[in-house]
Amino acid sequence: MMINVMVATVLAASGQVVDLRPDLDKIVEGQGATAALARVSDDKRSRTASVGKRDLQRGGRPAANGYFRIGSVTKTFVATVVLQLVDEGRLRLDDPIDRHLPGTVPGGERITVRQLLNHTSHLYDYMSEPGYSTNRWRGEARFRSYQPRDLLKVAFAKQLPDDGRWHYSNTNYVVLGLLIEKLTGMPYGEQITRRILRPLGLRHTIIPGDRAGVPSPHAKGYEPMPELVDATRMNPSLDWAAGEMISTTADLERFMGALLGGRLTSEESLQAMRTTVQTGAGFGYGLGVQAYPLPCGTVWGHSGELIGYLTFAFRSDSGKSLTLSINPSTRNPSTEEVMGMAVKTFCGTA
Template sequence: MPLPRRSPLRLSAAALLTAAALAGLMSAPARAADPAGSDHDRALQRQLRQLIAAPGGPPGIIAVLRRDGRSEVHRAGVAEIGTDRPVRVSDHMRIASTAKAFSGAVSLRLVDRGKLRLDSTIGRVLPRLPRAWHRVTLRQLLNHTSGLPDYSEDREFLELLAADPRRRFDSRRLLDFVAGEPLRFRPGSRYRYSNSDNIAVALMAEAVTGRRYEDLLARLVYRPLGLRDTSLPQGYELPEPYLHGYDVTPPDPPEDVSEVLSASGVWASGGIVSTPRDMAAFVRGYAGGRLISARTLREQRRWVAGASEPAGPGANKAGLAIFRYATRCGVVYGHTGNFPGYTQLIAATADGRRSLTFSITTQVNRLNKPELLEQLRDVQEDFVCELLRR
């Protein structure tokens, strides 16, 4: 989601540290590395420091590798500029578009329960939505081949956001911003990432169950996976403690944008708040198939050409609310996301036994920081290689 440049919620520049100083504030992995792995650990830590020192780099980074029942935490920088507090696995953060994987988890569980089918259409489940959209199926929403226009690119939506970044939108009416627009292309004919898709998925889940999406998340995802610090708020505030997110646009000093935007404007497409610890548990369960049947898992992993936003490590392909990242060291499954102040990657092996979460505290994508994105993807690929290393 875009952020109106230089919001009125600016911090004093006197309280900010320089990127060079931040690069020096780095803690060791939570689990001491064994001698054979020390060179790998040092190389990974060096790459995190280089990301922080890069132009437009994040003030803080945390990467959590989980394998063989043990977690390794690599981190660099600080959780909040002006302090020496390290980033922790219990820090809350905005998970950006990795929230789309949660809508996938909800809808695919409802498929298993017979409440939805992958060929359920908008017209049948959500007849109030524009007739031009009625042929779009749940499958096409989940793999971004629906053709729905993206409400987050709508001029009126962006003007309202610029006028009041903390505006409380009616999350269930976000698609109204593009209700007068036709489909961008024939459903199923091509791939185009759209924030509208997962709003429609959540509305379909509500329509067939009679329950609020927030309640479905708790019943179908949080509780089965033991997620205790994950929520979908409507406002702009983050629960304490939280990982502060920043707009880092040299030569301006970093600006804290953690609580600039209301989550109501992204809702099921990117509004969830979680922690690195919960995200690791989620992606192991989701990518590993714990939440859905083997039959539905096979359908989820029918791949089409397409990349997550921002692109994840290696070669990307799109499934149903999940992406396949084929790196030089092997394949992992997950999702990425970016939001003002945060960029996220969650990934796991097909069996869910190994996972990686990689969180940085500034927004990086192909439009705002293309060079830094390529550096970030390279580092993420090296972490995937470490995850898969025997």
């Protein structure tokens, strides 16, 4: 396979910003991706890399500033708005969700806002039901429109065992989207736009609603069936506040920098966000953020997956950041491949 590569570096100071192009090349060559974007930065300079093909039929190099579906990185935006509402005194993290959305959640008098944010609510994940996962090919059903309360009906038809284990559930963030709308009287996406996107100038970050397309430029997303099929167009309302958003590497980097730099919430709320529970999956989970321990320290952010697209957006306390968008091919990139790039970026070793 011919691999198209574009690398751009912005220099503002001496020192090195790691080049992930060889790592991305290997993933594409090994059938782990059809295309991939990376943006690596410190506080003074950044490097972008683009590899693979934006369209397997027509070819062409992916744009380094291209759009992509960010999946569950959406959760970090939602959590940020919830914490801003906490800062404004409109709710408390340990409020039972029934106080604000009475009768919406079974057992809602015992489930707190904090538990929804860090996935300790034990609410069943509606995406575990056949036909409800946007990480899998759904044929023509991928254009169907869903309402949030329809998703909750699917979730609440089953119960998770109270086994003391951590359970990631997209249902939590559908409930949090409804919470934002109840407290503000506006669509949750409008609150994200007013509170985060406009103030930070994130002009390339979108809450698509029922719109099926991804703005140009973008690399197409594919799903092996077993032949690769174009999965780019879909109605993301099935993800809603749990994962519908679209962005770019530059916008995600700016958002994570502002959030973890204390520009979007109070210090108290940021510390609450960074207070994690153990997941048993190799990372800690806070309030809408993941904490990954690396040999040189912890990095903070979130990953996302939606059919045809994988996203990783992380930042260290020292100001280094790594943002990846990967379009999987016949397989997903391995954990070792992704973590290898993280260690190389943040720790300076491969």
